[in-house]
Amino acid sequence: MSQIIKFERKNCAPCKLVGNTLKGANIPHTTVDVEEQPELAAKHRIMSVPTIVNGNDVIVGGGACMTYIMQLNAKGRD
Numbered sequence: 001m002s003q004i005i006k007f008e009r010k011n012c013a014p015c016k017l018v019g020n021t022l023k024g025a026n027i028p029h030t031t032v033d034v035e036e037q038p039e040l041a042a043k044h045r046i047m048s049v050p051t052i053v054n055g056n057d058v059i060v061g062g063g064a065c066m067t068y069i070m071q072l073n074a075k076g077r078d
Contacts, residue, residue, distance in 0.1 A: 002055030004029040006065075007046045014062030015050040021066060025073040 006022065006029050008015035022029050034041040034049055044053055052059040052068060059068045 005044070005053045006031050007034050007041055007044070007051040007053070008049050009033060009035055012049050014065075018050045018052070018062060018065045018069070021069050025069055025076075027069065027072055027076075 004022070004027060006015075006019060008019065008031060010033060019031060029052075032040055034046055044051075044058075048060050050060075050062055050065050052065050054068075054072075057068070059065050
């Protein structure tokens with residue numbers, strides 16, 4: 001698995017939910033606040049939060065991120 005990067009904003013409720021789910025699933029990740037590090041967000045072409053970047057996978061939106069985390073979690077248990 002590549003390094004997972006979660007892009008968020010501090011006052012974003014779906015971002016918090018995605019972050020808590022990553023932590024609960026014990027999936028290592030790096031969190032980037034797009035307001036504090038706009039240059040990194042621009043480098044990854046982040047237009048919306050929450051967004052998860054994992055290698056070539058780019059998952060945008062709370063629901064899609066949650067589904068992706070559940071898939072990662074299921075693969076880890078195989």
